[in-house]
Amino acid sequence: MTSDFRAAAHDVADMIADYLDGMPARDVWTPMPADVRNALLERPLPEEGTDLGTLVRAIETEVLPYPMGNGHPRFYGWVNAAPAPAGILGEFAAAAVNPSSAGGDHADVHLERAVVRWLAELVGFPHPAGGGLLTSGASMATIVALAAARNRAAANLGVNVREDGLVALPPLVGYVSAETHSCVRKAAELLGLGSRHLVTVPSDAAGHLDPLALRERIRADRVAGLTPFLVVGSAGTVNAGVVDDLGALADLCAEEKLWLHVDGAYGALGRLDPVAAPRYAGLERADSLALDPHKWLGVPVDCGCLLVRDAEQLRGTFSLVPPYLRDEAAGGLGWFSEYGIEQTRPFRSLKVWATLAAAGRAGVVRDVSRCCTLARELGRMVTAAPDLELLTPVETSIVAFRWAPADADEETRHRVNATLGVAVQERGRAFVTGTVLGGREAVRACLINAATTEDDLRVLLDEVRAAATGLR
Numbered sequence: 001m002t003s004d005f006r007a008a009a010h011d012v013a014d015m016i017a018d019y020l021d022g023m024p025a026r027d028v029w030t031p032m033p034a035d036v037r038n039a040l041l042e043r044p045l046p047e048e049g050t051d052l053g054t055l056v057r058a059i060e061t062e063v064l065p066y067p068m069g070n071g072h073p074r075f076y077g078w079v080n081a082a083p084a085p086a087g088i089l090g091e092f093a094a095a096a097v098n099p100s101s102a103g104g105d106h107a108d109v110h111l112e113r114a115v116v117r118w119l120a121e122l123v124g125f126p127h128p129a130g131g132g133l134l135t136s137g138a139s140m141a142t143i144v145a146l147a148a149a150r151n152r153a154a155a156n157l158g159v160n161v162r163e164d165g166l167v168a169l170p171p172l173v174g175y176v177s178a179e180t181h182s183c184v185r186k187a188a189e190l191l192g193l194g195s196r197h198l199v200t201v202p203s204d205a206a207g208h209l210d211p212l213a214l215r216e217r218i219r220a221d222r223v224a225g226l227t228p229f230l231v232v233g234s235a236g237t238v239n240a241g242v243v244d245d246l247g248a249l250a251d252l253c254a255e256e257k258l259w260l261h262v263d264g265a266y267g268a269l270g271r272l273d274p275v276a277a278p279r280y281a282g283l284e285r286a287d288s289l290a291l292d293p294h295k296w297l298g299v300p301v302d303c304g305c306l307l308v309r310d311a312e313q314l315r316g317t318f319s320l321v322p323p324y325l326r327d328e329a330a331g332g333l334g335w336f337s338e339y340g341i342e343q344t345r346p347f348r349s350l351k352v353w354a355t356l357a358a359a360g361r362a363g364v365v366r367d368v369s370r371c372c373t374l375a376r377e378l379g380r381m382v383t384a385a386p387d388l389e390l391l392t393p394v395e396t397s398i399v400a401f402r403w404a405p406a407d408a409d410e411e412t413r414h415r416v417n418a419t420l421g422v423a424v425q426e427r428g429r430a431f432v433t434g435t436v437l438g439g440r441e442a443v444r445a446c447l448i449n450a451a452t453t454e455d456d457l458r459v460l461l462d463e464v465r466a467a468a469t470g471l472r
């Protein structure tokens with residue numbers, strides 16, 4: 001058994017190294033042949049076991065040839081990173097140790113505290129002991145943050161929402177922009193806050209939440225007897241990588257005693273790019289910050305992170321220690337499961353540690369800056385192209401643009417751009433995804449792979465043009 005495992009594990013290492021080496025020469029993505037897809041979908045549960053060597057061959061022939069594409073340097077879709085090699089090793093080793101990182105005195109628990117602190121240090125967020133934890137992603141981090149924000153607002157009204165429930169509360173009003181990620185609405189719905197009580201505040205032309213409009217709306221809502229409690233700012237919107245005026249939002253939240261949550265799932269690391277850095281002033285004053293190591297850092301999925309200023313807000317919201325869990329020796333900070341939703345928790349910190357330690361701070365800064373530089377270059381190329389239109393100035397590493405030649409009317413532009421992303425994907429040489437920005441159909445290229453080259457940018461624009469010509 002052990003020797004089987006050793007041999008199969010060596011095979012896996014070779015197979016993965018070949019897979020990663022061969023990636024740039026392959027198509028970014030290919031639709032799955034129907035018979036292969038069906039073979040996976042309809043696979044029967046085997047009655048008898050399969051030896052490890054056969055399993056490795058099945059992974060090689062049935063899984064690896066059909067990836068999402070996000071390891072490829074010309075994958076610009078959504079916000080999906082190429083996996084960092086050190087992170088892959090960390091994931092493998094973590095599965096072998098297989099602890100529950102809920103709490104206690106074992107290496108994984110202490111490593112999680114360390115990497116959460118490293119992440120806070122990287123993005124310049126204060127880090128009180130216990131002031132953060134790793135999550136499955138930013139969606140989960142947002143639910144955790146908004147639960148703490150809700151419970152603090154309730155406590156300020158004299159309500160213990162954990163005991164009395166939402167019925168004891170008036171509606172709590174939160175403020176977002178049109179560009180706020182959908183996970184905020186999902187969290188508000190799940191937490192019983194009601195998406196109707198998330199107010200969409202006007203933005204400027206580039207998509208920044210307008211702090212003056214926000215101030216007026218909060219005043220008006222207070223006069224109307226409503227109970228504001230939360231503002232959500234973006235440190236990198238998903239559509240265009242735009243960073244809100246976090247300093248102005250922090251000022252307003254301090255004045256109005258509101259919880260400021262910053263969504264830095266994609267973009268918090270953009271603070272490491274010297275050109276983008278000034279846009280992030282004020283991030284460190286948020287009550288909570290969500291960021292995703294499984295995005296720009298390339299930590300293998302899944303790995304999100306929530307950072308908070310006041311660790312007690314989390315513990316007060318989530319701590320529930322039944323007798324069978326009370327024996328802990330983690331130095332008074334309690335269990336991670338007292339600060340969030342999950343009880344049994346995966347060993348996420350090893351892949352974060354491995355990824356950050358392999359790159360070092362300087363390596364992370366170099367990669368992030370390279371991506372931002374590439375994005376600015378792509379923005380210049382789009383601006384210089386008569387048939388393309390840049391939709392917002394590039395602030396971080398996402399470039400939102402559309403196909404808009406002078407001889408195409410708005411109806412044609414709308415129709416072509418609406419399916420342009422998929423048409424590019426199907427051609428196989430580059431992968432972008434579509435969106436709607438300011439009411440206009442668009443494509444967006446997200447640059448979070450430092451292996452992307454200037455040539456890859458040219459291929460992207462050639463592919464966009466070729467796909468658009470086909471659609472036209």
Ligand SMILES: Cc1ncc(COP(=O)(O)O)c(C=O)c1O
Nearest residue numbers: 079137138139181183238265266
């Ligand atoms: C800005 C932003 N916020 C939140 C999320 C949700 O993050 P996750 O998919 O890790 O839950 C995303 C995902 O792309 C995002 O880009």
